[in-house]
Amino acid sequence: MKNILDLPTPSFLVDLDKLESNIKEMAEMCKKNGKQLWPMVKTHKSTFIAEIQQNHGAKGFLVGTIDEAEKLVEKGFKEIMVAYPVASKENIERIIKLAKNSHIILSFDGIEAATKVEEACEKVDTYFDYLIIIDSGLHRFGVAPEKAIELAEKLKKLTYLKLKGIATHPGHAYSKTNIEEIKKVAREEIESLTKAATLLKKEGYPVEIVATGSTPTASFVVGDKIIDILRPGNYVFYDAIQVALGVTTLEKCALTVLATVISHPKEDLFIINVGSKGLGLDKGAHGSSLIQSYGIVKGHPELIIESLSEEVGKVKVTGNTDIKVSGKIEIIPNHACSTANMTSYLIGHRNGIIEKVIPVDAREGTQNPLALL
């Protein structure tokens, strides 16, 4: 039985006990509140982890990319929502192909992409359900709640697209600095969805699905009656950003990067053999002023990762330490979703004993693009 400390570095580790407990906790919270859980797979991009989520009651999955959708369908998953509009001819064709073996729900926030999908669907007589994306404050995709009717009216003339409901992602929660501010985002999330759903229903539009999701706000919105489906992603791993926001504790962070100290050029400086191509330069997808370094060194608060080159990092030694050159350290990344995307294999372990190699099999760049044509 191999220990994680026997691994070459850098290696990407997943504490399976923590992973399973995080998955179980979210699933139970959704179940207790009568909500369906459709986790966003972009966090782990792994069909093995998706299967654990399904075994704990996930009814479907939310994907950020067509690659993720293709991998899930290949492995037999049947219920998939696509988070963002699909607009290019080639990707629309890929999605139409997937609809033969699975139920795909699309998302739109405008008529242009929807019309492209409609035209392609007409040729092959394929129908899709879709959700209208509501902007609840992130100001990325979506229409303002009061504009949902306007868009629904435009989309109504499309024959091959059937309105199922609405969806949002309150990603602006990540720019906040404490739980009170996150609760305010959660209130905006609920208010936006309630407004859009009420207006649409009043005009006779079907709103069978009201979907939302973000790890920071999940526990504050799950009890609201407007919501049918929760779609969080990051909660499987958590990370230093979630800890800084006060959403979780360091003990629940399941993903770490194992690195070696390879040089000690100055009294207060170590160099480690992982850099931005392992940990990522991410300090928060939507900007977090709480994050000052590039990950947390587990069990070593005296070590601060102050900068990263591509393959190496500078670690400031701020106090007494027993770490020496050739010693290994485990780093909790700032943003686990970005870090998990840096490797093809995660190493699953329990208390340091290696149990399972988990392929990151739904990652982009693993398929030959020409083979998709």
Ligand SMILES: Cc1ncc(COP(=O)(O)O)c(C=O)c1O
């Ligand atoms: C549309 C959408 N829904 C849900 C999520 C999941 O959010 P989180 O990772 O905070 O759980 C994301 C994250 O990017 C998203 O873009």
